[in-house]
Amino acid sequence: MSEKFNVPSELPRYPRSMWRTVTTLPTFPELRGDLKVDAAIVGAGIAGVTTAYLLSLEGYKVALIDAGRILDGTTGYTTAKISAQHGLIYSEFLTNFRPEIAKGYYEANTEALRFIRETVETHGIDCDFKEETAYLYTTQEDKLDELRKEFEAYQELGIPGQWHDSLAIPVDAKGAISMPGQAQFNPLKYLKFLVEKIVENGGLIYENTTIEDTKYGKPIELYTLDQENTVFCNELVVASHYPFWNKAAGYFSRLSTERSYALAVKPETSFQGGMYLSIDDAKRSIRSATFEGEEVLIIGGENHRTGKSDNTFEHYVELEKFAGTTFGVREIPFRWSAQDVTTLDKIPYIGPFSSDYPFTFIATGFNKWGMTNGTVAGLLLRDNILRRSNPYMDLFNPGRFNDKSMNQNITTTFKMAKELISGKxxxxxxxxxxxxxxxxxxxxxxxxxxxxxxxxxxxxxxxxxxxxxxxxxxxxxxxxxxxxxxxxxxxxxxxxxxxxxxxxxxxxxxxx
Ligand SMILES: Cc1cc2nc3c(=O)[nH]c(=O)nc-3n(C[C@H](O)[C@H](O)[C@H](O)COP(=O)(O)OP(=O)(O)OC[C@H]3O[C@@H](n4cnc5c(N)ncnc54)[C@H](O)[C@@H]3O)c2cc1C
CATH class of the missing domain: 2.102.10.10 (Rieske [2Fe-2S] iron-sulphur domain)
Structure with missing residues (x-):
């Protein structure tokens, strides 16, 4: 890549999400007093909001409860590609699991994309939904074999995709795989519509209400942080991103968190369209969006484990350099960062919390692909709660185990113990x-x-x-x-x- 443009250093002083800036969301009260509902959903991100929306459509009396403002967790700070192209996931799944699992993961995520598209079209939701082709690429010769292996996985699994030797955007791609018919949107404008529907359907929403603990029984009791209020519910959904509650299920040793960074950039050059993700050592994500009537590029990347970076500001600077040399930068109106949760085998945990708690459900571990996986969660948890069958229940069941997961579980626990000691x-x-x-x-x-x-x-x-x-x-x-x-x-x-x-x-x- 040549240094074609000047690289300014004009990063905004404070982080601010573009989605939260351009979307006006309704506000909701804090919970005061006790409450009895059919289903309580803890966490108002894409997983919690979609689940609450779908249950409210089924006539359930729901309460959606968030510790802060709704949609101010990772969902408010995403890059919002709606895609089943999740990096090198299909070759990895084929190495580790039966082909049906890899195929099922693709189909579940494709159904989630279809659900979002249909919801947007049926209700005419103004959320900048736009169909785009997704591209996975590398600029490194030494990564080409991994990319080719991923393409072979597409062919083996019957996933629509094409190989390309170069790309239309100005990156020095050595190879790329396209996946047609994917999409991008403003996630908060879409989810705002679902939130409004929850309220119309009689659902209750509470902000600034942290759930601290639960008591299992019939009904289940949820206690707020100050212990002053109790929510009684027949079904509980833990959609708090990282589970707020860990009884008897060992989630804390089965999940890891990674931060990543994003810039919204006004480019000097016009953009050829598409959504891009590199598999290079320094991964880069690119998509377009509109801000104040102008095209901006959302440039993402620079992952690291939460709490494990010597200088977090440098990650923004690296993205700024990449944006500058690739597209030219006129202005950077926004910078933001966020973290997402990953499971031991990279398949989210969506389903019964544990065999001891049959009326409690969880959705977590979306591995930076929560627009589709969080929507899968809503669809799957609705069916779990309605005791309806769903072809993806076993695939996402948090109770699944395989040898690889068990080994990684031990490694994660070991890392945590090391962290506890070395930090001190x-x-x-x-x-x-x-x-x-x-x-x-x-x-x-x-x-x-x-x-x-x-x-x-x-x-x-x-x-x-x-x-x-x-x-x-x-x-x-x-x-x-x-x-x-x-x-x-x-x-x-x-x-x-x-x-x-x-x-x-x-x-x-x-x-x-
Ligand atoms: C930088 C970045 C870019 C990304 N880009 C993409 C992308 O392009 N496409 C894609 O598909 N995915 C992407 N992702 C992933 C996606 O954004 C996440 O997987 C998804 O938003 C997670 O949604 P969630 O509902 O699980 O969690 P959240 O949105 O974090 O919501 C959880 C909510 O639970 C609340 N909560 C927590 N504890 C409690 C408690 N005790 N009581 C009450 N409430 C509580 C929190 O306040 C929060 O509002 C990206 C992630 C990152 C970090």
Missing amino acids: FAGAHEKIDNLEPDQGALVRHGGKKVGAYRDPKGELHIVDTTCTHMGCETAWNEAERSWDCPCHGSRFSYTGEVLEGPAKEPLERIQE
């Missing part, structure tokens, strides 16, 4: 007095290692960096000004409030 001994090299405005770090203070951030006005915010979930050490994320936990992905603001679970309690604040 990590050095605090910065001196609190040396912190510049808008700088955060681990520091020594009063003989203890603590986390400190000096805000732009010069005020210090000091916290105990021990994660309130399971005691791991959180790490400073300078690009988002947050404390992030490498064990299970909990995140906290610089003042200690929970930004993302599974933690529910804030970090302890320390006086200066």
Whole structure:
């Protein structure tokens, strides 16, 4: 790739999601008092909203409950390609599983895409839904064999796709696979319509209501964080991204979280259309969207485990360089980052929470493909709850086990234990007095290692960096000004409030 354009360094100072900026969402009250419903859905992202919508259409009295604002979790910070082309997944699945599993995964995701398309068309939802061809490509000669293997998997499984030796966009592709008939949209405009329908169908929605614990019985009882309110329900759906609740199912050792980054860029050159994902060492995702009547490109990539990056700002800079050299950059109106959850075998866990809890269901582990997998979750959980058969129940059943999963389970548990121990001994090299405005770090203070951030006005915010979930050490994320936990992905603001679970309690604040 040649350096054709100047690479500006004009990243926005603060992260902001384009979808949340351009979409006005309704607001809902906090839960005050007790409540009795047929089904309680915890978590208002794409999985929870789709499930609540589908159950409300079936006449269920639903309550959709979110710890923060609706659609302000990962769904509000996605890149929103609606596609069954999920990287090198089909060759990997064919190596690890029977072909029916790989084929079933493709079909379930294709049905989810069809469901979104039909919902948009039937109701005329204005959400910038646009059909596009998806391309998987590499610019590295040494990755061509992996890409060819993926293409062979398409052929073996009967997945429509074509091989290309080059691409229309200005990347030096050595090879590419196209998958026709995929799509992109503004996910929040689409989900806003579903939210409005839930309310029209008599559903209840609560914001700023964290569910802390549950008591299993008939009905199931859900308790809010302050223990002041109880929700009684016959069916419970855990759609809180990372499960807020872990009883008897070991999810915390079966899931990992990874962050990735996105920029919305006004390019200097016109874009040839399509949605792109590279399999290069530095993965890149590209799609177009419209902002203020103008075409922008959403450039994504730069994955790393949550809490495991020395300088999170550098990831934005790398994307900015790529956008600059490939398309030219006139302006970068938005930058944002988010994290997603992956299961041991990369197939989401959608279905019964565990055999001990037959009226509780879970949807998690979408492996950065939650637009389709989150929609699969809604369709599948509706059928689970209605006790209807569905061809994909076994495929996504969280209770499935295979040897590979078991081995990875042990590795994940081991990594977490290592994290718990190594975090405690990590050095605090910065001196609190040396912190510049808008700088955060681990520091020594009063003989203890603590986390400190000096805000732009010069005020210090000091916290105990021990994660309130399971005691791991959180790490400073300078690009988002947050404390992030490498064990299970909990995140906290610089003042200690929970930004993302599974933690529910804030970090302890320390006086200066
Ligand atoms: C940068 C990035 C780009 C992506 N791009 C794509 C893409 O192009 N295509 C694609 O298909 N997928 C993509 N994904 C993945 C997709 O965005 C996610 O898989 C999906 O949004 C997850 O949805 P969710 O409903 O599971 O979770 P979320 O949207 O995170 O919703 C979970 C909700 O649960 C709430 N909650 C948590 N704990 C509690 C509690 N105790 N009580 C009450 N509420 C609680 C949270 O507040 C949150 O609102 C991307 C992911 C990332 C990180």
